[in-house]
Amino acid sequence: MQVSIIAGARPNFMKIAPIIHAIVEARDSGADIDFRLIHTGQHYDKKMSGDFFDQLNIPEPHANLEAGGGSQAEQTAAIMIRFEQELQAHRPDLVLVVGDVTSTMACAITAQKMHVKVAHVEAGIRSNDWTMPEEINRLVTDAITNYFFTTSAMANDNLRQSGVTDDRIFFVGNTMIDTLLKNRSKFICPPIWQEANLNDKNYFVLTLHRPANVDQEQGLKVLMEQIIEHSNGLPIIFPVHPRTAKALTGLGISAPNLHFVEPLSYLEFNYLVERAKMVVTDSGGITEETTVLGVPCITLRDNTERPETITVGTNELIGTDPKAVKPAFEKLFSGDWKKGGIPELWDGKTAPRIVEHLLALQAQEVK
Template sequence: MKITLVAGARPNFMKIAPIIHEIERRQQQGVSLSYRLIHTGQHYDKNLSDTFFEELNIPKPNDNLDVKSGSQAAQTGAIMVGFEKELAAHPCDLVLVVGDVTSTMACTIVAKKAHIPVTHVEAGIRSGDMKMPEEINRIVTDSITDYFFTTSQQASDHLKSIGKPTTHIFFVGNVMIDTLLHNLNRLQQPSFWDELKLSKNKYFVLTLHRPSNVDGLTRFTALLSQIMEHAKGAAVVFPVHPRTQKILQDADLSFPNLHYVSPQGYLSFIYLVKHAKAVLTDSGGITEEASVLNIPCITFRDSTERPETCELGTNMLVGNDPKKIDTAFELLASGNWPKSQHIPKWDGKAAKRILDHILSLHGN
């Protein structure tokens, strides 16, 4: 059986890594199974280098479509053209896509038009926010996917509610957490740790990149100023997303305890999260990692496609509402932030379940 694995951005590789490890484990057991790893090049990142693949212990991609940046339409079209050529040159029995980036949707469409079955890892999640490109990607991908691997029972229930066959929906858990748990004993202290005089549980980690937070200079400045006021002199470490870097160049913001750093490798970033007082973010994936690590997480969004991080984890949604932000920081300062509870099947075994189902579906 030949599987083509598709990744388009850094978080995709973190989801793909445990699946690759499980495929290789099955190969060692004598299972007739092979894979090609395709990087669409959707997100160019200089840190997505040999070191990054070494950190995750996965091989470099068999091919890079080298799409890079562009408008939504231009990027989608370029990915589709490149992936169509890939599938023509290297036929496969199954295409596996992960997450919700543009590559996920574009490669699913190409595979289905080539009559190749598609399986979607992290299927069924929804934020309800149609202004997010990722939400559109999720809806389109799940509308034509053949097999669905979900991170929660809620995601599985959603797929059933829109008419997807129960026999094709599998609640397997979270492959991002597979990667997290597998690497906890390999984390690396960032090179700037001593220079910034960081101490465990005494600093904040900040990530912001969503247009609703960073595109408007006035709103971005107000949000960052409010965060820094609540930090009360504690260090705030801000790995700056390329999108945000452009905005910062136009902003006249100077706080002695706000430290801009370059995007971090996986092992050093998780080290930062694991030892932080709290995570401040508008990301989705980081809320999962913070919840499993039992680190308080304040999320500057009004909705989430990962409600289990709020219901069972450590995540609190505050949007751009100054009152909600104040309340969250006051709760954090009180020491009464909710502790993480057990999240079903976020146990490091999601990739094993995925391969069990794939092999069963294909008669192996």
């Protein structure tokens, strides 16, 4: 079985790394499976993609479509055109896409139009918020996927409700957690640790990038002021996403305890997350990592596609109203934050389960 694995944006690399490792292990043990890694180039900043190949032991891509930049429509079109050429030159038995970025949807569509089957890792998650580009990507991808690898029972239910039959749904767990647990002992202390004189559980990590939080300058300013005001003077480490950096220009937001830093590598960022008093974010993937690391987390969104981080984990969804920051911080400082637990099958063994299913599907095809 020849599998083309698609990656293009920062979250993809954490998800594909363990799958590649599991395929190599199975192949080297005599299984009839191999892979071709396709980097769409959706993220082209080194901190947003290049570092992951080194830190997560991912081989250099067999092909780079170099389809970064432009609007979402332009990027989608560029990926589809170039991936079609890739499939014409190197036709696989299966295209494996992960997550919910533009590359995921674009490559799934292209593969199906060329009659190549598609497997979607992290299928079935839903925010039910159609203002999010990621939600559109999820819906379109899952509408044309052949095999669904899921992270939760709720994702399974979402797929069933959309008409997917159980024989195509495989509840395997979360490959992001495979990567997290494998690399936990390798986390790297970033320079800001010494520069800001940080101590364990005595600082905050902040990430913001979603339009609801960063597109309106006045709203972003009020939100930042609330976070600063209620942080009790503890350091706030803010790795600034390029989108957010643009929005922050000219706002004049500063405080003695607020530290803007360049985007961090995976191993550096999670070094900070693991030791933080709390993480404040609007990212979905980070809430999965804080859940497994046992770190309190608040999500500045009105919805989430990862409800298990709330029902089981350490995350709380507080919305986008800046007034919600104060009670959340007060709850943290009072010592009343929930302890949380680990969702089912988030055990670091998801990728081998995926490969096992792929081999079983191949055996069925042969019959």
